[in-house]
Amino acid sequence: MTTTSPSVLIVGAGPTGLFHALTLLRNGIPVRIIEKQDAFQVGTRGCGLQPRTVEIYKLLGLLPDLLEVKADPFPVFEFDSPQGSIEDTEGKAVPMIEEVENTPSRPFNNGFMLMQERQEHLLRSAILRDYGVQVELSTELRSFEEHEDHVIAHVVKISDGEEKSETIYAHFLVGADGGKSTIRKQLGIEFVGDSSDAHSIGMVAGDIVGLEGTLDQKIWRLWGSPRDKKLSIRPCCVPGKNYLNFFLGGRNVDLDKVVSSRDVLLSTIHDITGRDDMKFGEVITMNIWRPNIRMVGSFGKGRVFIAGDAAHVHSPTGGQGMNSGAQDAINLGWKLALVDKNLAPKSILESYTQERVPVIASMLEMTTKLFNKTFKPSADETTADGMKREYELRMFGVNYRKSPIVVDERYTYTDEDTVDPYRSGDDGTVRAGDRAPDAPQLSQLSPVAQSTTFFDIFSPAYHTVLIFTHPGEETEKIIHRASRFPKDIVKTVLVLPQSSSTSITSAADIVVVDTEGFAFKHYMIEDKNLPTFVIVRPDGFIGGLVHGAEGLRKYFNIVLL
Template sequence: MSPSVLIVGAGPTGLTLALALLKNGVPVRIIDKLASPRAGQKGNGIQPRTLEILKILGLLDDVLHRSTEIRPLRMYEMPGATKVEKEHALVKIVAPTPDKPLPNARGLGQDRFEEILFEHLGALGCEVERGTELRSCTENADRVSAEILKADGTVDKAEFEFVVGSDGGHSTVRHMLGLSFLGETREAEGLVVADMYVPKGLDHEFWHIFRGASLLGTGSTPGAQTAAGSDHVHFMFRSSEIPQLFTVIAGGPRTREFPVETRDGIIDYFYKATGRRDVVFGEMKCVSWWRPNIRMVDKFGEGRTFVAGDAAHTHSPTGGQGMNSGIQDAFNLAWKISLVYKKLAPFSLLSTYSSERLPVIAAMLEKTTLLLNETLKKETAAAGAAWNRGDELQMFGINYRGSAIVLDEGNTQPDVLSSAYSVGKVLRAGDRAPAAPVKCASDATVQTLLDVFSCQRHTVLVFTSDESAARAVIDATMALPEGVAETSVVLPRESAFQLSDAKVLEAIDRHAQTIYQVEDEPTVVVVRPDGAIGAIVLEAGGVGRYFSKILQ
């Protein structure tokens, strides 16, 4: 079957999109101009909401096995750089709850996370075409014609129904579309970032910060602090899931005076700044310059061509939202492309990708930029205030409440959320679909609703103990095109009735009814393939009203 979607860029965003589309039966072709996968940890924080998405995609077990908890950081007194001034938890480790069984972020280098995605794509027969780049594309009413330069120098001309650019901040696809990319680049706040082994001198169970040091040559001792801060230097060593491997981040007004693109340059820079010669450096895996580039598009696509991840938004890594946002872009887009590809939904459904993601990304940029500004302020960073990560960064509050394709017939009160990142007390259509512990009536296995949700179809949850009410919802779901949705009946307790054409789940200790705020029976909650609530309705007819917003 010829590929119908061309994905340009094989980072976490493009790989996630490819996997979600393939699981929906949509053939894809994914290319990347790099000859080999990217090296380096880069964005290594996987937030709790993204873990839930990875659960729905079938990746979670591999991610949990290869990742670590987010470790606490140590800040050192200057001068001397040996005495721990403060020890600070970036994230508070909390116990799982019925609605949030995956509440804690995980640390996993981007390169190792991509390896997991490669493995799962390979199992589906999909390989990334390396050393291959998009040269041009033109669009007509029902196709996008692309010229692709292959690794062997030949040019391949091919047609696709859709093209998605997940090709980074310098996106070729974005430039071809002529999309705006407004924002700012902060040249003066550039940093050098390197992955290096540190076999001795630093405890791998922590991140380490040396802040406010002064370089030799100014008349002061190593690690001394300057009054004006003009000679200010800071170092962070971020430990990884790989023993002894740290991501070394260094910055300051004089950083570019040193040959920090080399291993010896970084070591010399650190020794001069801190005097800590007990810290032993090993192999350097990779190194690059980084500067804050805070930008986003004004729309996520044009016609049949879209952008996602860094191609659509770049920002500070503070808060660990970047890679996560790209993955969530992909998950939002995949199910919509799938329905349009299968001729089950109108082309107009794809416009909701942009309208739903724009408010989320705007709120995210605001939050990460505020964190960056606080982190760069010497006084707040030294006090630890800049390292306090709020609950919003878990991303549970990301919502699409204002979307034209959600339906909420269960709430009559006005929506008062402040942003697309906020958690409300009242569950509404557009919110994250919470987890809840349930027991499968057919075999008594205990699972959570995250095990019930699918990236391949909508999940229609009907909360009722009335068999006739359940039957009405099942019939409404079965009237939809095949494969679009599946019904799960959530009983408040053990019940005598059995159903052959729907899953029957028992809510353990009524947690599901409490979490989903079920006050009247039946309550029907339609969960989209991206794990967001598409509809909350109070009778079977609401199922059809919701899907009339989605389907042809």
């Protein structure tokens, strides 16, 4: 059986595949999403949403949906093991995540909690609601062939125990098919890393129903130590359900025995806690996790790409996995969309690997250190040392400063300059390749008079050119040049200083007055007589920071035909 071609065939319906699908659909690119499992995943799994992922939800237009179902991070308390003393009823607070006030440039300074099952449901629902696209379950990719202008994928659908073969012609193939990725293996991309601790370290992770009167949904509880036996129980925050997420391990826990039955699991929980008052019902999910820290050196070849766990797997400590997959998805998504529309050279797809590999390598180094503190603490390290989550994990420092497709006329780099792809974007400067900060309380003069923010203006479907300058003939000439690009892929925004007249007219798509000065401050526009053009990419990163028509031409000559 042969079907008509989607522009992009996405293999894997976890968060990475769904983020990627939604990015493409927001750009008007037809997709199919296939998933070999016969049912959607259940359980908590990756549940921590870092602030930069919250910003992706905003960019994709799903922030209201997220805010309806998210939970704030829980306070963490450590108890004796076994627990029993009267003095230990309240536990000891463990400083894990510091709550930080939101700021005008970072309106989401703190992350959220949302079990992966519910997050996937949110994304699937939006894709179905907005585009009528459904995830195709029980559909497995068996092999593929790449050609000059398309990919042929051979898939098998299983229905009532019967296999039906299908051949799908697609412009591009994207594998978000997990750590055992079929696509990565068939591409022959090496998965380099370390599993040396797998025989000695691991944990049982899962979800269980807490019966009435058993714990609550207010705090995250810890007992014991990885040097002996350790247990974590935290709320799942499912309305009307007392679901609890657990993980347990330690040198003296037999993981295979624990997962052998519900009775052994409960016996181990009671052994570690010393509490008989905790009663549990159904075990929803339960699996053994063992360390497998690996990444690829290339995120794709030709018309075939990989993302998320298919490209990098690592310790869950630090909550970076799903969040990094979301960044993969949107980075590749806007580039594929422009190439598929024949608006960009195919060469920009090479920047997907060039930008993401350094970030992931830096992230893996950081999360591995955190993993060692958590699972292999030294004699002088405590539970608190392993649980502490530094601010850098919120991903504001992730940057593409040395990407071959960014243009920076404000800063120049020498071969000796060091750029940390994970942290340098939070060094107090604003450079091409950095996250684009927000600016609230902008008074929009046209096309509609209203109050707005940069985050309301940015979109995954177009570049936004922020023009910081006084209006004038030369400015309008540059705006007219920028207006030659299709309106649906480049938007111009004239940003006027606080004292500007509200009667100004311009050919820019949007004109705003920076009434509170946040825009000029956040983008460090110190010389208001020097025109500055900030080109914000569809993924929310600064692609170009230039001072005139030549800089604009240089950037768009790279990313557009």
